[in-house]
Amino acid sequence: xxxxxxxxxxxxxxxxxxxxxxxxxxxxxxxxxxxxxxxxxxxxxxxxxxxxxxxxxxxxxxxxxxxxxxxxxxxxxxxxxxxxxxxxxxxxxxxxxxxxxxxxxxxxxxxxxxxxxxxxxxxxxxxxxxxxxxxxxxxxxxxxxxxxxxxxxxxxxxxxxxxxxxxxxxxxxxxxxxxxxxxxxxxxxxxxxxxxxxxxxxxxxxxxxxxxx
Amino acid sequence: xxxxxxxxxxxxxxxxxxxxxxxxxxxxxxxxxxxxxxxxxxxxxxxxxxxxxxxxxxxxxxxxxxxxxxxxxxxxxxxxxxxxxxxxxxxxxxxxxxxxxxxxxxxxxxxxxxxxxxxxxxxxxxx
Numbered sequence: 571x572x573x574x575x576x577x578x579x580x581x582x583x584x585x586x587x588x589x590x591x592x593x594x595x596x597x598x599x600x601x602x603x604x605x606x607x608x609x610x611x612x613x614x615x616x617x618x619x620x621x622x623x624x625x626x627x628x629x630x631x632x633x634x635x636x637x638x639x640x641x642x643x644x645x646x647x648x649x650x651x652x653x654x655x656x657x658x659x660x661x662x663x664x665x666x667x668x669x670x671x672x673x674x675x676x677x678x679x680x681x682x683x684x685x686x687x688x689x690x691x692x693x694x695x696x697x698x699x700x701x702x703x704x705x706x707x708x709x710x711x712x713x714x715x716x717x718x719x720x721x722x723x724x725x726x727x728x729x730x731x732x733x734x735x736x737x738x739x740x741x742x743x744x745x746x747x748x749x750x751x752x753x754x755x756x757x758x759x760x761x762x763x764x765x766x767x768x769x770x771x772x773x774x775x776x777x778x779x780x781x782x783x
Numbered sequence: 784x785x786x787x788x789x790x791x792x793x794x795x796x797x798x799x800x801x802x803x804x805x806x807x808x809x810x811x812x813x814x815x816x817x818x819x820x821x822x823x824x825x826x827x828x829x830x831x832x833x834x835x836x837x838x839x840x841x842x843x844x845x846x847x848x849x850x851x852x853x854x855x856x857x858x859x860x861x862x863x864x865x866x867x868x869x870x871x872x873x874x875x876x877x878x879x880x881x882x883x884x885x886x887x888x889x890x891x892x893x894x895x896x897x898x899x900x901x902x903x904x905x906x907x908x909x910x
Contacts, residue, residue, distance in 0.1 A: 599881070599883055600815075600881070601814050601815035601881055601883070601884075602814045602815065605814060605815050605884070606883070606884075606887075609883075609884045609887040609888060610887055612887075612888060612891065613887045613888055613890055613891025613892075613894075614891060615891070616888075616891035616892050616894070616895040617891060617894060617895045617898070619895075620895030620896070620898065620899045621899065623899070624899035624902060624903055627903060627908060628903060628906060628908055645841065645844055645845075649837070649841045652837060653834065653837060656830065656833050656834065656837065657830065659830075659833075659870060659874050660826060660827065660829075660830040660874075662874070663820075663826045663874050664823055664826060666820070667820065667822075667823050667826065670813070670820065753813055754813055754814060757813055760874075760875075761875055764870055764871075764874045764875045765875070767870055767874075768866075768867050768870050768871060768875075771863055771866045771867050771870065772863060772867065774840075774863075775840065775859050775860065775862070775863035776863075778844075779840055779841070779843070779844045779859050780855075780856055780859055781844075781847050781852055781855065781856070
């Protein structure tokens with residue numbers, strides 16, 4: 571039978587389990603708030619990108635007044651960019667594995683590799699945008715170009731934020747301020763990075779590979 | 784100031800109808816993890832699989848004209864879904880983490896597909 575009383579400070583029972591850890595207040599989910607928050611953010615970001623992908627699909631075959639997608643896309647170039655982003659997901663999980671093992675040297679290497687691969691991807695996107703502009707396809711040329719630039723531009727912005735995040739972690743690791751007990755910080759950044767990768771998987775297929783009439 | 788809480792005979796603390804836990808993760812596991820993450824070798828093998836699927840996708844693109852769009856488009860969508868699933872389950876660790884994370888993520892994806900599917904259908908984009 572339940573009775574009402576003043577709550578004492580949180581107790582940390584002994585024994586193995588899978589809760590948020592000793593440095594975190596008790597939670598009803600048994601996990602840390604920050605990890606729950608990043609998953610909620612990623613879920614909401616699905617709707618964010620869903621809106622832009624839908625707008626692109628809605629307008630991609632309509633009211634063409636400038637170059638068509640088939641005339642401006644370079645599939646070999648974009649395929650290499652996609653490969654680079656996929657490989658950055660690999661280096662990211664290797665960074666997480668390294669910090670979980672306490673291998674801080676490899677952590678720094680893989681974090682920097684991921685940031686560099688991300689930079690190559692963003693550089694490729696800037697090159698692609700420049701090429702499109704040279705071929706006469708600007709942001710306001712037609713409905714296709716507007717939706718294309720907004721969708722891929724926002725994705726590129728996400729990648730850029732990820733690069734800044736990774737470089738910040740790398741700087742902390744270099745100064746010795748990121749240790750094995752901070753593995754969750756790397757995991758949160760990794761979740762964001764992989765999400766950016768899965769969004770690109772969808773964009774690459776829907777925007778670039780599916781034939782346009 | 785401490786909160787008013789309900790405490791039953793077993794000693795478990797109840798806040799707003801939920802049982803709160805403050806338990807330590809098992810050794811080597813991150814918060815929210817149920818099983819250990821895959822080994823680095825497995826991560827590399829997964830990357831190889833992802834590269835092979837990407838190569839198959841790009842090859843399909845170049846088969847446009849030889850194969851009907853009705854074949855190419857569903858295959859491309861299946862490959863994309865496969866890659867999405869592999870990255871989410873292995874690299875984002877939804878296979879080994881608490882199911883609550885997968886539920887949140889699936890909720891977001893399903894919500895986006897449902898919402899924008901309805902919008903695009905109402906605008907007759909699929910007809």
